[in-house]
Amino acid sequence: MGENVNPHAHFASICELHLPDHLMPETANLADLCRKHGRRLTGQRRIIADVVSAAHDHPDVIEIHRRAAAIDPGIALSTVYRTLRMFADIGLIETHTFEGGRARVEQATGEHHDHLIDITTGKVIEFRSDAIERLQTEIARRLGYRLTGHRLELYAEPIPGRASPVRRKAR
Amino acid sequence: MGENVNPHAHFASICELHLPDHLMPETANLADLCRKHGRRLTGQRRIIADVVSAAHDHPDVIEIHRRAAAIDPGIALSTVYRTLRMFADIGLIETHTFEGGRARVEQATGEHHDHLIDITTGKVIEFRSDAIERLQTEIARRLGYRLTGHRLELYAEPIPGRASPVRRKAR
């Protein structure tokens, strides 16, 4: 899949953006999925799962611990680390380490996307460009390689007086 | 520059690759540049500069220390860290942290490029795609942002029986 693209095709549009997943319908919840993978559903895991599901801001581990501790003050940071790693291992979440920061977490959606990081606020915006995806595969092929993964992060600042299209409220 | 591209232009080619810089003529040496920036040229700095200039394999800090220590066994790891940071601060080198590894170093060439990492060997191949550069700027713009930086890394494995074009020896 995606292997036999025609590198000389004329792309109808340069990029196709999609909505961030907090605007998309929720799928199964993390806690249930955790159980389905044969793991015990402990109180801590339930809380961490809830925190991650409720978060739409790509929080880092410390922040997830902070939010979890607000519900159960006894929860240990190492439990958060262990639980998040376990969620990642069974594919329920993804972690991304942006430039010089801690790992940040998002619930897996199954749909691949890349990230734009607002350097003024740290806010993360998800996007997807099939054109870029194709170019990456093609570049690897030209260099004699088969693409197995990639990392694309855009660091940017807001254009003054120009609200982000995906955030703009109708009025 | 690069600001007013036409996103609907038909690109003559999908990507333009360039040769890795070890195939390009050397520019001024790091040691001299260090002095020109008002820093003292110590024996350790000269050695580290030589090691970095001679390296064309994106070594990490430990490896640079290893190579430097082969010349002067007394050189401290912290000196390597401090010197590399100083070189980076004045723009003589660039460091990149690829997935889950230590920071790797390359001499700055002034020409922007991205990286393909051979996941079987860790080898790094530099490439540049103006098409991707343009798309990135355009995507950021559509999201209401002005691109200030980016990170693009391709992780890939060699296609068997297919030598990398830029490495293929004439015969």
Add this chain to the structure above:
DNA sequence: TCGCTTCTGCAAATCATTTGCAATAAGGAT
């Protein structure tokens, strides 16, 4: 050569993350 700084080596400190271990708690079986 002198003297003023900048540097270096060493060890200790940070920062993010992982891990050993004894105590605790899931959850299937009774």
Add this chain to the structure above:
DNA sequence: ATCCTTATTGCAAATGATTTGCAGAAGCGA
């Protein structure tokens, strides 16, 4: 509801990469 086995937790210590405080060493302009 109670037991029992085994996974999981909290805590503290360990790790790995990188940074930093400090006293002694070494550039380099005078």
